[in-house]
Amino acid sequence: MRKDFFRSDSSEPHAIRRKKILTAHPEIAELFGADSRPVPYVLMIIASQLILSYFQQYLSWPFFFLVAWIYGGAASHALSLMTHELSHNLVFDTTIYNDYFGIFCNIGMGIPTSTMFKRYHMEHHMFQGDVHRDVDCPTEWEGKFFTNTFLKSIWLLLQPLFYSLRPIIVRPKDLRTLDILNTMVIVISDLLVFYLCGFRGVLYLVASTLLGMGFHPVAGHFIAEHYVFVEGVETYSYYGPLNLICWNVGYHNEHHDFPKVPGWRLPMVRAIAPEFYDNLPHHKSWSGVLWKYLTNPTMGPYNRVLRGQLKVK
Secondary structure, three states, X not given: OOOOOEEOOOOOHHHHHHHHHHHHOHHHHHHOOOOOOOHHHHHHHHHHHHHHHHHHHHOOHHHHHHHHHHHHHHHHHHHHHHHHHHHOOOOOOOHHHHHHHHHHHHHOXXXXXXHHHHHHHHHHHHOOOEOOOOOOOOOHHHHHXXXXXXXXXXXXXXXXXXXXXXXHHHOOOOOOHHHHHHHHHHHHHHXXXXXXXXXXXXXXXXXXHHHHOOOOHHHHHHHHHHEOOOOOOOOOEEOOHHHHHOOOXXXXXXXXXXXXXXXXXXXXXXXXXXXXXXXXXXXXOHHHHHHHXXXXXXXXXXXXXEEOOXXXX
């Protein structure tokens, strides 16, 4: 077993800290519930992506991919993280409205992900770090193969592929009506974009999503959240400016402690209970996290706190 395979058989700490915080600050419970304020901003992001998918026909190929990476990557990632908010039913009071709006967000991404992500993400919260039930944990093959700077660069570049295919391979789920609806809506919307904007229009949406989840500053949160940078600490927050376009997903300790609090209210959790968060290790830069992950020879895809038995040959 590699040295960067952290093991833990202890119970997940967020539930324990949640109980302590609510005992000390019961007013935090008043922050629970849906918050629909992000909706206009989400609609503007989707509109901007569709407008750019039309005007990309006037761009040279180098500028096309530059726009898809810089703006499209940030916009698509913001939509992806909005589906994260919606998976917790934190935008609308009615569950099905959150599900439908998540599907609508996928229109600006060009790829159907929302409904299936919700089903897997709930397991991530319930079984964090469980190698058999938390598909956020990389597979054993990933941990053993991507072990140096060059290979880890490939892994980060292909992270959208691993992130989307790993659950299907490791823990496949039967399709439900909403999953089929999600796929149908995005296939139809992609076909409409193709009809109105051509192949490059669809390519822009898909490229934005893939580039935004790979080598992109906002994609640093994938590594920042649960990769071990301080031994014994499995969840880390980030309080920097990129939270403005990521619905405060950087407040990740706060999110796991209180998954019923919408992203826009998570800073209030820290403000109310600073004694529980100010002394926790946290990241100052998502880009810095990516750089440290790539250049630190002791870090790899399995540099996480893991629970359960690994089948190491």
